[in-house]
Amino acid sequence: MSFLEVKNLRKRFGDIEVLKGIDFSLKKGEVLSIIGSSGGGKTTLLRCLNFLETANEGEIIIGDKTVFCANGTEKPTVSLEAQLSFGLVFQQFNLFPQYSVIDNLMLAPKLRAKSQKGKIDQKTLDAIREQAEQLLATVGLTEKANAYPCQLSGGQQQRVAIARALMLSPDILCFDEPTSALDPELTGEVLRVIKSLKDSERTMIIVTHEMEFARNVSDRVIFIADGLIEEEGTPEEIFLHPKKEKTKLFLSGGHSEI
Amino acid sequence: MELFLEVCSKLANGFITSFLLFALTLIFALPLGLLMSFCTMSKKPYLRVPMKLIVWVLRGTPLMLQIFAIFYLPGLLDLFIWPQINTGWLWLDTTFTTRFIAALVAFVINYAAYFSEIYRGGIESISKGQYEAGQVLGLTKRQVFFKIVLLQVVKRIIPPMSNEIITLIKDTSLANTIAVYELIYQAKEFMTVEGLIWPLFLAGGFYLLFVGLLTIIFGKIEKKLDYFKA
Numbered sequence: 209m210s211f212l213e214v215k216n217l218r219k220r221f222g223d224i225e226v227l228k229g230i231d232f233s234l235k236k237g238e239v240l241s242i243i244g245s246s247g248g249g250k251t252t253l254l255r256c257l258n259f260l261e262t263a264n265e266g267e268i269i270i271g272d273k274t275v276f277c278a279n280g281t282e283k284p285t286v287s288l289e290a291q292l293s294f295g296l297v298f299q300q301f302n303l304f305p306q307y308s309v310i311d312n313l314m315l316a317p318k319l320r321a322k323s324q325k326g327k328i329d330q331k332t333l334d335a336i337r338e339q340a341e342q343l344l345a346t347v348g349l350t351e352k353a354n355a356y357p358c359q360l361s362g363g364q365q366q367r368v369a370i371a372r373a374l375m376l377s378p379d380i381l382c383f384d385e386p387t388s389a390l391d392p393e394l395t396g397e398v399l400r401v402i403k404s405l406k407d408s409e410r411t412m413i414i415v416t417h418e419m420e421f422a423r424n425v426s427d428r429v430i431f432i433a434d435g436l437i438e439e440e441g442t443p444e445e446i447f448l449h450p451k452k453e454k455t456k457l458f459l460s461g462g463h464s465e466i
Numbered sequence: 467m468e469l470f471l472e473v474c475s476k477l478a479n480g481f482i483t484s485f486l487l488f489a490l491t492l493i494f495a496l497p498l499g500l501l502m503s504f505c506t507m508s509k510k511p512y513l514r515v516p517m518k519l520i521v522w523v524l525r526g527t528p529l530m531l532q533i534f535a536i537f538y539l540p541g542l543l544d545l546f547i548w549p550q551i552n553t554g555w556l557w558l559d560t561t562f563t564t565r566f567i568a569a570l571v572a573f574v575i576n577y578a579a580y581f582s583e584i585y586r587g588g589i590e591s592i593s594k595g596q597y598e599a600g601q602v603l604g605l606t607k608r609q610v611f612f613k614i615v616l617l618q619v620v621k622r623i624i625p626p627m628s629n630e631i632i633t634l635i636k637d638t639s640l641a642n643t644i645a646v647y648e649l650i651y652q653a654k655e656f657m658t659v660e661g662l663i664w665p666l667f668l669a670g671g672f673y674l675l676f677v678g679l680l681t682i683i684f685g686k687i688e689k690k691l692d693y694f695k696a
Contacts, residue, residue: 259601259602260598260601291601291602291604292604295602296598296602298595298599300593300595302593302595302596302598302599303599304596304599304614305694305695305696306617306618306621306696315613315614316603316605319609319613323606357695358694358695372603373602375603
């Protein structure tokens, strides 16, 4: 049974239709890679899933709950719960520069606890800190807990951003070209961390240009072109035996990303 | 020597008034400017358009004129618009307090207009990614602004803000035009009554010292916010 279901997602910017009806579903714990040329709609799809853009039409269903439903007329509202079902790691990290690494992780859970209970007690605070320290260990940055983002390399910043996104335990963790802003020698550390996060409970969606990585880490791959899913399948099917001409052309470098 | 001490004590009195005008203007204009910047950035035209007009007028006319307007207008309105309840030239020959308040109001709205544009520049310079990162972490718009954006804005606007604030302490001398006994007013009295010009220069020294102090304070604040890059 599918855990995430996306039905007929459409998004227009003015007269330009960027997503022309996207349908896909994922099982719990699956890793989905989304590949395709720049301007094809990959990032827009991810932004719609994270409600940074509001899709004009379509449905997003998690488990048996419809968290988003738009019919093209009125603007749908997004609940906090729906928002927190998704976590997002940005291409540009977007850490909060004035907070130390550990505070970047703790800020959102602290504010959430505060708004739920009115004020935050020591026990809750300790629990949040412990979780943050655990996640920093997961991404291998325990010794940087008190550093500020400007003191970290791009790769380290992105690992902090991943830990921060995990703090609220989202059902689905999304990555928007997580290594595109990094020097080639720094991409490896980030990709290793993402790979290590793969387990049966964690569903992930990764928009990436790292084909080798997509092939190694994902359970399923979607190739998007011109706002539509052109081809969908296992990494073997897409990378070794692509059926569509567009996919073949893209993978052979005919649509090279410069 | 006795004269020098007398001059100093008078000038010090004047400086206290100047400083009060300065400090109270900051206390009211800093938050008011932020509110005004929210209006000028608002998507709602009924907030944005009038506020842009107000900022245009406040920045587009001399501060001295605004001081006169605020000081005299209530009296004029009293005289011409509501003569039936005419209570005389309400503001004209009243106490020091009302003159001080008139000057203060003029300074507050004028400086709030300038501050609002500095805030706007600062707020608009923060990358969209900061707001989006806050949103995906489930923060409310208010939390994003106060917990994430504001301190970054403060860091960025300190240089233009300190410029404006240094201008403010010197602009307080304009209050002497409606006989608020500030520093320049006191120094001018020595000139007109006793024919002494040096107290005016001594008054300049007061401003210079105070601006020196402000420069040190702003330098310290900048240094304090040096720990992060925004």
